[in-house]
Amino acid sequence: MTVCRSCSAGNDILQTFSDKAKPEPKLRNMPQRDAVGVVEDYGRIIRRARESLGLPAKVLAERINEKESTLVRVEKGDALPDDRLAKKLEKALNVKLLVTETSDKKLFSSQKASGITFGDSVIIKDKRGKGN
Numbered sequence: 405m406t407v408c409r410s411c412s413a414g415n416d417i418l419q420t421f422s423d424k425a426k427p428e429p430k431l432r433n434m435p436q437r438d439a440v441g442v443v444e445d446y447g448r449i450i451r452r453a454r455e456s457l458g459l460p461a462k463v464l465a466e467r468i469n470e471k472e473s474t475l476v477r478v479e480k481g482d483a484l485p486d487d488r489l490a491k492k493l494e495k496a497l498n499v500k501l502l503v504t505e506t507s508d509k510k511l512f513s514s515q516k517a518s519g520i521t522f523g524d525s526v527i528i529k530d531k532r533g534k535g536n
Contacts, residue, residue, distance in 0.1 A: 440502050442490055447481035453497035454479075468492040 443449065454464050461479070465472040470489065477483035478493075485493065490501045 440487060440504055442485060442501050443503055446485065446490075446501050447479045449499050449501065450475075450493055450497065451479040453499045457497065464496065468496050 454461065459467075461475050462472045465475045468475075468489075470492070474483065474489075478485050478489070485501070487502065493499070494501050
């Protein structure tokens with residue numbers, strides 16, 4: 405370790421660094437994770453399950469610790485639930501919303517961290533038959 409005289413005089417050495425380069429970490433093959441998405445008719449499934457339990461949207465929202473407006477937007481199909489919200493709804497309503505892409509059902513991907521992009525909205529409209 406190289407230090408100036410005033411720093412090296414009588415002070416304890418806290419840490420030394422080696423001039424040797426650290427070996428590069430070995431890369432290992434990570435198993436491929438199946439892409440998970442939300443079934444196409446998620447809003448209708450959520451609304452029917454909630455209504456069959458006799459729960460107002462406000463009560464369900466409180467039970468899953470979400471805003472009522474968020475729940476209503478998801479039920480209408482105006483918002484796509486992320487994986488966390490979909491899991492909460494699955495547990496509270498005892499329904500299946502998340503499926504892997506290898507499934508036969510059509511699904512919307514909820515893997516995007518930044519939300520829905522313009523390209524995603526075009527795809528969603530096409531899948532619903534309202535687009536081009």
